[in-house]
Amino acid sequence: MAEALLRLERLEKSYGALRVTDAVTLDVRPGEIHALIGPNGAGKTTLIGEIAGQVRPDAGRILFAGEDVTRLPVHARARRGLARSFQITNVLPDFTALENVALAAQARAGSSFRFFRPAARDEALNGRAAEALAGVGLAARGGIRADALSHGERRALELAIALVQEPKLLLLDEPMAGTGREESTALTRMLQRLRGSRAILLVEHDMEAVFALADRISVLVYGRVVATGSPAEIRADPVVREAYLGEGE
Amino acid sequence: MPPETQSGMSLTLAAVQTLNGLQLGVLLFLVAAGLTLVFGVMDFINLAHGVQYMMGAYFAVAGYALTSNFLAALAFAVLGSLALGLLLERLVFRRLYRRSHLDQVLGTFGIIIFLNELARTVWGATPRTLPVPEALSGSILLMDGLLYPVYRLAILAAGLVVAALLYVLVRWSRAGMLVRAGASNPRMLSALGIDVDRLFAGVVGFGAMLAGFAGLMAAPILSVGSSMGDDLLVLAFVVIVIGGIGSIRGAFVGALAVGLVDTLGRSFATDIFKLFLAPAAANEAGPALASMLIYILMAGVLFFAPSGLFGAKTA
Amino acid sequence: MTARAAEDRPPEAPALPAPAGTRARALGRLLVPVLLFAAFAALPAAADALGQTFLVSFATRVMILALAAMSLDLILGYGGLVSFGHAAFLGIGAYAVGIAAEEGLTEGLAVFPLAIAAAALFALATGAVSLRTRGVYFIMITLAFGQMAFFTAISLSAYGGDDGLTIWGRTEFLGGTPLEDDRAFYFVVLGCLAACYLLARAIVASRFGRVLQAARQSPGRVAALGLDPFAYQLAAYAIAGGFAGLAGALLANHTEFVSPAYMSWHRSGELIVMVILGGMGSFHGAILGAIVYLGLEEALSHLTEHWRLLFGPFLVLVVLHARGGLLSLLPVRPRDG
Numbered sequence: 090m091a092e093a094l095l096r097l098e099r100l101e102k103s104y105g106a107l108r109v110t111d112a113v114t115l116d117v118r119p120g121e122i123h124a125l126i127g128p129n130g131a132g133k134t135t136l137i138g139e140i141a142g143q144v145r146p147d148a149g150r151i152l153f154a155g156e157d158v159t160r161l162p163v164h165a166r167a168r169r170g171l172a173r174s175f176q177i178t179n180v181l182p183d184f185t186a187l188e189n190v191a192l193a194a195q196a197r198a199g200s201s202f203r204f205f206r207p208a209a210r211d212e213a214l215n216g217r218a219a220e221a222l223a224g225v226g227l228a229a230r231g232g233i234r235a236d237a238l239s240h241g242e243r244r245a246l247e248l249a250i251a252l253v254q255e256p257k258l259l260l261l262d263e264p265m266a267g268t269g270r271e272e273s274t275a276l277t278r279m280l281q282r283l284r285g286s287r288a289i290l291l292v293e294h295d296m297e298a299v300f301a302l303a304d305r306i307s308v309l310v311y312g313r314v315v316a317t318g319s320p321a322e323i324r325a326d327p328v329v330r331e332a333y334l335g336e337g338e
Numbered sequence: 339m340p341p342e343t344q345s346g347m348s349l350t351l352a353a354v355q356t357l358n359g360l361q362l363g364v365l366l367f368l369v370a371a372g373l374t375l376v377f378g379v380m381d382f383i384n385l386a387h388g389v390q391y392m393m394g395a396y397f398a399v400a401g402y403a404l405t406s407n408f409l410a411a412l413a414f415a416v417l418g419s420l421a422l423g424l425l426l427e428r429l430v431f432r433r434l435y436r437r438s439h440l441d442q443v444l445g446t447f448g449i450i451i452f453l454n455e456l457a458r459t460v461w462g463a464t465p466r467t468l469p470v471p472e473a474l475s476g477s478i479l480l481m482d483g484l485l486y487p488v489y490r491l492a493i494l495a496a497g498l499v500v501a502a503l504l505y506v507l508v509r510w511s512r513a514g515m516l517v518r519a520g521a522s523n524p525r526m527l528s529a530l531g532i533d534v535d536r537l538f539a540g541v542v543g544f545g546a547m548l549a550g551f552a553g554l555m556a557a558p559i560l561s562v563g564s565s566m567g568d569d570l571l572v573l574a575f576v577v578i579v580i581g582g583i584g585s586i587r588g589a590f591v592g593a594l595a596v597g598l599v600d601t602l603g604r605s606f607a608t609d610i611f612k613l614f615l616a617p618a619a620a621n622e623a624g625p626a627l628a629s630m631l632i633y634i635l636m637a638g639v640l641f642f643a644p645s646g647l648f649g650a651k652t653a
Numbered sequence: 654m655t656a657r658a659a660e661d662r663p664p665e666a667p668a669l670p671a672p673a674g675t676r677a678r679a680l681g682r683l684l685v686p687v688l689l690f691a692a693f694a695a696l697p698a699a700a701d702a703l704g705q706t707f708l709v710s711f712a713t714r715v716m717i718l719a720l721a722a723m724s725l726d727l728i729l730g731y732g733g734l735v736s737f738g739h740a741a742f743l744g745i746g747a748y749a750v751g752i753a754a755e756e757g758l759t760e761g762l763a764v765f766p767l768a769i770a771a772a773a774l775f776a777l778a779t780g781a782v783s784l785r786t787r788g789v790y791f792i793m794i795t796l797a798f799g800q801m802a803f804f805t806a807i808s809l810s811a812y813g814g815d816d817g818l819t820i821w822g823r824t825e826f827l828g829g830t831p832l833e834d835d836r837a838f839y840f841v842v843l844g845c846l847a848a849c850y851l852l853a854r855a856i857v858a859s860r861f862g863r864v865l866q867a868a869r870q871s872p873g874r875v876a877a878l879g880l881d882p883f884a885y886q887l888a889a890y891a892i893a894g895g896f897a898g899l900a901g902a903l904l905a906n907h908t909e910f911v912s913p914a915y916m917s918w919h920r921s922g923e924l925i926v927m928v929i930l931g932g933m934g935s936f937h938g939a940i941l942g943a944i945v946y947l948g949l950e951e952a953l954s955h956l957t958e959h960w961r962l963l964f965g966p967f968l969v970l971v972v973l974h975a976r977g978g979l980l981s982l983l984p985v986r987p988r989d990g
Contacts, residue, residue: 167879181870192867195860196878207858383789440735445972447922452965459959572800575793629804633797637782644785
C-alpha cells in the first residue's frame, strides 16, 4: 500500500539476548484504527516507544507520511503530526486540566519562544483547550489540578491532550488501562466518534474495545507480528487463537 | 637539583610533575571512591564528603599532638573519620536518602558550613602541619638529576595498594557484591531481603574512612586548613563525572586523568603557549587555560559519553 | 545512550503550589511583593529617622543578592534544574565591570550590557553541556563549571589574581557619575530589582514560561507535544545567567571591588539557600529568602564570630522539617490540594 501513513520496515530491537522487536513490518493507513494486540511481554510498549522516538531501533526503518523518521528525536516526530498517550498516565501534575491541554494547543499553534504575553489569558489557546476538554467529558473539571483528578479523568485528559495536537496519527498506549467498566465504555464511544477523522494505532488489552473499534488488527507475539487482518480474520486465524486468544482470554 | 642542560631539565621536570600528578590522582581516588559508591548505591549526593577529608587531616594533627607518633595519628584519622561518618549517617544522611537531590545538597551543605566552622573554632584559622614520619623522610634519587621525596612516593604506593584492595573487595567479597548490585539496581537489594540500613551505613562509613585516610596522607605535604576539603570535593566530582557514577574502576581512571592533566597543565601550559604567543600573553593565557583544562576534559568526556567512561547508569 | 533517553525521571524539584490557587494565594501574590517593594522604597527615609544609616548599604547588598537569588529561582524553582554554579554568573558580571574599568571603559551603557551578555554567554556555553545530563550529574557539572570560573579568576594575574581587583569609581552614565551617591545607587538597585521582578514574572507566565514549568514536571510529556525541553531549559539558563550578570555588575559597583571569592561554590550554595528559605517558585519568595539569609547572617554574626556553628545546623533542620521554605510556615497556607 503506497498510501500508508505510518510504515515500519523490518524493525529490530534487542535488549541483550532478548529480541523485543523482531523484523516488524506494519503499516497504518490514513483514517484507519489499527489495533496492536498481544500477550504481556510481546514488546508492544517497546514498539510504541520506537514509533514515538523514545527507543532507538537497532535496525529497520520508520516512515511517517513518506518521510524517514527513524533517527528523529521525539519532539521532531511529534511536530510532524505524531501524538501519543502514555500507558502510565503522563500529565503535568502541577498544571490544571485546562493548562495541560492549553500547553498542547500552544505547541500546535507554533513557536513557544514568546516571553511576555501571559499565556493564561490567551483566549485562543484556552478556547481550544476548553473545547477539547468538553469533548472528553471534562468540561467542568478544567480548573482542577491534574494531580487532583481521578485516574479515569486523567486517562481522558491524556486523550484530550493528544487530540488538541490535531495529529495525523494518534498512538494510544493502553488508553483503558486501570479504568472501570463505565469509563472504558465511555472511552470506547469517544474513540468511535474519532473514526475516520485521523489514523489511530491502538494498543489495548480490552478485547471488547479492540474488536469494537479496530478496522485492522495486528498480533504481536514475542516481538514478531504473527498476523494482520480484519477483526473477523483475526478471530478466525488459527495461529492467533493458539498463540494468544487461546491463552487466558 | 641543578640542571645541566635545558632538555635535561624539562625531562626531569616532566618526570617530577608526572609523579606529582599521579600522587594527586591517588588522593583524589581515595576521596572519589567513597563518593561514587554512595551515589551509586543510595542515589545520594553527599557534599559533606570533602569535609571528611579535611576532618581526617585534623584528626591526624590532633592525634599526633597527643602522641607524637605517626602511626597513632593514622589510627586517629581513620577511626575518627569512620566514627564521624557513621554519626553523620545516623543523624542526617539517613533522613535524606529518599528526598530530592536538592534536599540532599542543602542538608549536606549545612553540614559543611558547620564542620568547616567547627574546625576553625577548635583548631584556629591558621593552617596546621603534620611532620613527615621519620621512616619516610628524605629523598631518593630516581634517575639522574631527579631526587624525589620518599614520602610522596609512599603516598603513591599507599594509594595504589588501597585501590587494589578496594577493587578486590568490591569484586569478590559478599559486601562488595551487594554494593555492586545496589549500584546497578538499588531496588534489588531490599527485594533480596538485605538489611539496607546497615549496608548504607557501612558504605558511608567506609567512604568516610577512605577520605579521612586521604586527608592524613595529604597533611604532611599540604597545610591543614578548614577549607582544604572544599576544592578537593569539586575535583572529586569531576572525577566521578568522567569515570561514571558507581564505578570504582571509573573513579580510578578518572582520578589519575584529572591528577595528571591538572598538574601537567599547570606546569607546562605557559611554556607551550610561549611557542606561539608573546611571553607576556603566554604568561596570562597559560595559567588561565591550565585552570580550565580538567573542566574541558570533563565536558569532552561528557559529550561522547554522557554517563561517564564506566558509568553503570545513564545520567 | 544519551542522557535524554532518561527523560521520564521524576522531576528534581518537589512540586510547586498550583499556579492558579485559592483567593488567599492570589492575594498573596499581589500583596507580598507590593509590601516588599514599598518597604524597600521607604527604607532610606526610615533609616535616616532612626539614625541607622548603615542599613542603606546593608539593604543595597540584600537587594543585589535578592536579584541573583531571583534569577536562580527561574531555573531552580520554575525549571527544576538544581544548578550549583550560579555564583559564577554573578562573578562574571562583576568581573566584566572590574576588567572594563581596568581597561578604561567606564560608560554604563556599554559596561552593563557587556556584563549581562558575558554572564549569559557563559551560561549558554556551560548550559549546553550541563543540560545534556540530569540528576546528580547536572548538580556536579554545574558545580564544576562554577569552580572553573573561580579558578580562572584566580589565574588572572593581570586583574588581581587571588587578591581581587579594586575599582576606582563606580560606573558612569553618559559622562556623569550618578551612582557615586549611595542614596541614588540604592534607588538604582531597587529599580533594577523591581524591573527584573516584573520581567521574570512575565516570563514565567508567558508561553515560554509554561513550557519551562512543564519540562520540570515531565520532560517526556513536553517532547511528546513536539517541544524540545532542552531548548527551553537552555534559554532559561542563559536568561538566568544574564539576570545574575546584572546583579554582579551592581555588586561590583556596590563594593567597588571584585574578587574570585564572589564565585566560590559556597556562594552558589548560599544563593540556593536563599531560594529555599523563601520557598521555591516564587520570585518575591527569593527576595524574602535573601532578606532572611543576610539578616540572619548579620544578626548571628553580632552574637558570635562563629555564627556558622549555628547556621549550619539551622539549615539542616530547615531541610529536614520545613520543606516548602519559611513561607510555608506562615499561617496562610497557599496550598489547596
